[in-house]
Amino acid sequence: MFSVSARTQYAIRAMVCLARAEGRQLTTAEIAAAEQIPPKYLEGIMTALKNAGLVSGERGKHGGFRLLKAPADIPMLRIIEALDGSVMPVNCVHTPDLCSLGCSCMPRQFWIGLKDVIDAYMRDHSLQDIAEGNDHGH
Amino acid sequence: MFSVSARTQYAIRAMVCLARAEGRQLTTAEIAAAEQIPPKYLEGIMTALKNAGLVSGERGKHGGFRLLKAPADIPMLRIIEALDGSVMPVNCVHTPDLCSLGCSCMPRQFWIGLKDVIDAYMRDHSLQDIAEGNDHGH
């Protein structure tokens, strides 16, 4: 349960890779080789990260991707949301209509609380924490 | 991301149903009707709950399922584990060999910390909390 998709894991590894580059531009081919990610698949992931405003992509020779913010200013939550939308244990957390039992459904509060806990954890860990192997949050 | 399977949601609703019955036996048909769960599908879920030692099933006339412990003594974590194995964001949390980058992989600690946070939340909320609409844990 609660498995993280390969797509998301790839994205995080790619971001760590960029964080280590410290502003230097890296091509998808370079990142793919360093992190052992299917190159063509990585392209789509970088697009998602770009659309979320986390990285900037420049085309042509000497093109590539670079971070748009300092790693310390990028909460992990941002990266996850860039790929999978928001962290949401059950769909009815956002749209209660989906539950046939209506507003009186007990588990709902439980899921909302879980979402809050996960969100908080991911907000309190920045990309820099990961890149530096720092496990105690910010 | 982090979507909870219908199977797990069904299981929790069924357990809440049993908690309200306060020891009285309920048949799968009764639970299915009350919680709007496909009856045949629910059978498989109850089997999983039984194998996990959470409920006891008795066959024959006047058979059915009942809780084996008081709702207050059943952490939600137990229910989740009964269905999906353990809460494990990425497979390499348990078996690091799966990561091609080996022990030096940075994100690993991040996932382990996330697992701990989720586990703690689910351990601190009992079935009774859910059944009573109590959202502040034990």
Add this chain to the structure above:
DNA sequence: TATTTCCCTATCGGCTAAGCAGGAATATAC
């Protein structure tokens, strides 16, 4: 013996994730 219920096994359709392919747009280099 009949009935009710849990239990076991197998199967199906639909959906999504993972990865691949081909090419169009754009920036540099010579």
Add this chain to the structure above:
DNA sequence: GTATATTCCTGCTTAGCCGATAGGGAAATA
């Protein structure tokens, strides 16, 4: 201005899982 490197876009295929169903066997009761 032609060649080259790179991002970008669009669509496709495959494999695997999830939800659900079907049919029947085993046990407990009446």
